Amino acid sequence: MRIVVVEDEATLRRGIIQFIEQMNERYQVVGEADNGADGERIILELQPDLIITDIKMPDMSGLEMLEKLKAQHFEYRSIILSGYSEFEYAKRAISAGVQEYLLKPFTENELRRVLAELSLSIELQRSLDPAHKEGAASFDYYFNSLLLGAPVNLEVLAERLLKEYNLNIRQPFYLAAIYLHENCNEAEQSWEKLLYSQLDKTMKGPVCTFALPADHLHLLLLTDQQSIDQFYRVIKQMLMAEEKPPNMASGFIKCEDMTSFRMQLTELKNDLQWSIVLGDQIVIDHERIQTLVTQIVRYPVELERQIILEIHAIDLNTMYSTCQEFLHYWRSKLYHPEDVIHAFVQFCSAIVNAAHKASLKWEQTLNLRRVYLKLMDSLTWSELSGTLLELYAEMQDSVRDYKLEYSPVIKRVIHYIDLHLHERITQLEVADKLRITPEYLSLLFAKEVGNNFNAYVREKKMNRAKELLIESELSGYEISSLLGFTDPKYFYKVFKNVTGLSTSDFIKIHRR
The missing domain is CATH 1.10.10.60 (Homeodomain-like)
Known part of the structure; x- marks a missing residue:
C-alpha cells in the first residue's frame, strides 16, 4: 500500500512515517508534504493508495485538498487527523467521503488498526478485477469478504476448498486461531515463521490458513477431531521451543457451515481472552469454557485506596509492592476474564487520576486513554499485567530527574x-x-x-x-x-x- 502523509507539524509527520515503515513491509510512504497545496501536487504526481492528512494547515487545509482531488476525479482512500477542538470539522470531512479519522493524540494501536482495515479494503477492491473473480480469486479475498459482509459465492468457495484442502464446508468444520503479538514487528514475524514451520511438520496434509494482521491472528480451517488433535500438538511444540512466544493464545470453535463464519470468528476472538486466566498452555475449547464455573469478583478496593495514598505520598517503592499484590490477587482464583480486565481498568484509572492530582509531571505524561486501550485489547496475562507494570515504570521514570520552574x-x-x-x-x-x-x-x-x-x-x-x-x-x-x-x-x-x-x-x- 503506497501512502502520502500531509501534516504541517514536522515532528508528528516524521513520527507517523517512521512508525508506518516499521509496522509492515507492505506499507510504503512514497511522499510527504507540510501543507495542502504541496500535498495536492505530490498526490497527483505519485498516485498513492492512501492519503493521511491533517485538517488544519497553512495555505490549504487538508479538507480543501481532498475536495480538490475529488473534483479532479482522483480516487483515493484517506485518513484525516484532527484535534478535539476540530471534531465537528472532522465529521463534515467524513460526510464528504473520508474513510477514517483519528483524534489527536492517537495511539500506535489505533493507527495500526485503521491502516490494516484500509489495506484490506484496498486489496479487496483490487481483487474485484475480472481476472480475480470467482474461481481465480484468492482464499484471502473470500475470507476477508465474509468478514466484511461482502457477497461471496459460497458454492465456488466450497468446491475450491474441497479440491485443494479436502475440506467440506457444506458440513460442520472447525475454525482455529492462534494469537501472536510482539511490540517489535521483526520479533513477531520470527514467531510467525516458527508457527508455519510447526504446521508443516505436524499437520497431515495441506491446511487452509489465512491471517488477520490487525488482530495478530492466524486462522486455520480444520476438518475433524483428528486435525484438532494435531493442532494441539502444534501449540505444545510452540510452547516447548527454547524461546516461547511471550504473548500467545490459541483456541478453536465448531462452525456448522460457512454462513456462520463471521459470527463464529467473533465468538472465538472473545474466547481467546480466557488465556488471561487459564494461561497460554491451555488451548481454548469454545464448548468446554461454557461449562467453567468462575468466582464472583470482589474488587480489592482496599488495594485501590492504599495505592492512592502511596501516590499522593510519591512513595514509589510501596506503590510497586501494592501493584504486585494486586496482580497476585487475580491469580489466586478462577475469575471470568472480562471481570479481570474491567478490574484492571478500574485500578489503572484510579492510579492515573490520583497521579494527575499528585504531580504536575504525571499530569503531563500519563495518558489514561492509551492505558485503557491497551487493557481492553489484552488477550494474555502477560499483556494485561504488563500494562499495569509499564504504567508504574512510566510514573517512576517521569519523576526521577524531574525539574520544574516552581511557583x-x-x-x-x-x-x-x-x-x-x-x-x-x-x-x-x-x-x-x-x-x-x-x-x-x-x-x-x-x-x-x-x-x-x-x-x-x-x-x-x-x-x-x-x-x-x-x-x-x-x-x-x-x-x-x-x-x-x-x-x-x-x-x-x-x-x-x-x-x-x-x-x-x-x-x-x-x-x-
Whole structure:
C-alpha cells in the first residue's frame, strides 16, 4: 500500500512515517508534504493508495485538498487527523467521503488498526478485477469478504476448498486461531515463521490458513477431531521451543457451515481472552469454557485506596509492592476474564487520576486513554499485567530527574528549608510561616516537586550529612546535632535506611 502523509507539524509527520515503515513491509510512504497545496501536487504526481492528512494547515487545509482531488476525479482512500477542538470539522470531512479519522493524540494501536482495515479494503477492491473473480480469486479475498459482509459465492468457495484442502464446508468444520503479538514487528514475524514451520511438520496434509494482521491472528480451517488433535500438538511444540512466544493464545470453535463464519470468528476472538486466566498452555475449547464455573469478583478496593495514598505520598517503592499484590490477587482464583480486565481498568484509572492530582509531571505524561486501550485489547496475562507494570515504570521514570520552574510559594518553601537545614523542620511550621494551610502546602509541594515534604527534607539533610562525613572530620554524633536531629540514634537509623550503610562504613568507603 503506497501512502502520502500531509501534516504541517514536522515532528508528528516524521513520527507517523517512521512508525508506518516499521509496522509492515507492505506499507510504503512514497511522499510527504507540510501543507495542502504541496500535498495536492505530490498526490497527483505519485498516485498513492492512501492519503493521511491533517485538517488544519497553512495555505490549504487538508479538507480543501481532498475536495480538490475529488473534483479532479482522483480516487483515493484517506485518513484525516484532527484535534478535539476540530471534531465537528472532522465529521463534515467524513460526510464528504473520508474513510477514517483519528483524534489527536492517537495511539500506535489505533493507527495500526485503521491502516490494516484500509489495506484490506484496498486489496479487496483490487481483487474485484475480472481476472480475480470467482474461481481465480484468492482464499484471502473470500475470507476477508465474509468478514466484511461482502457477497461471496459460497458454492465456488466450497468446491475450491474441497479440491485443494479436502475440506467440506457444506458440513460442520472447525475454525482455529492462534494469537501472536510482539511490540517489535521483526520479533513477531520470527514467531510467525516458527508457527508455519510447526504446521508443516505436524499437520497431515495441506491446511487452509489465512491471517488477520490487525488482530495478530492466524486462522486455520480444520476438518475433524483428528486435525484438532494435531493442532494441539502444534501449540505444545510452540510452547516447548527454547524461546516461547511471550504473548500467545490459541483456541478453536465448531462452525456448522460457512454462513456462520463471521459470527463464529467473533465468538472465538472473545474466547481467546480466557488465556488471561487459564494461561497460554491451555488451548481454548469454545464448548468446554461454557461449562467453567468462575468466582464472583470482589474488587480489592482496599488495594485501590492504599495505592492512592502511596501516590499522593510519591512513595514509589510501596506503590510497586501494592501493584504486585494486586496482580497476585487475580491469580489466586478462577475469575471470568472480562471481570479481570474491567478490574484492571478500574485500578489503572484510579492510579492515573490520583497521579494527575499528585504531580504536575504525571499530569503531563500519563495518558489514561492509551492505558485503557491497551487493557481492553489484552488477550494474555502477560499483556494485561504488563500494562499495569509499564504504567508504574512510566510514573517512576517521569519523576526521577524531574525539574520544574516552581511557583513563588514553593520557591519560598525550598528557600526556607535550605536556610533552616540545621534545625528541626516541620510542614506545620513552614505552612504557618507562609500563612497557608498544611494541607494546601502538602498538595502543592507534591504536585510541583514530585516528592512529599518530609521525604524532601529528609533527602536534603542526608545529602548534607554525606557531604560533611566526606569533607570534614566531624563525627556522626556531631553531624546529627548540626542537622537538627535531637536523637543521634534516629539520625543513624535514617542515614542507614537512605544509604544502605552505617556512617562509619560510609566514611571508610568515601573519605580519603
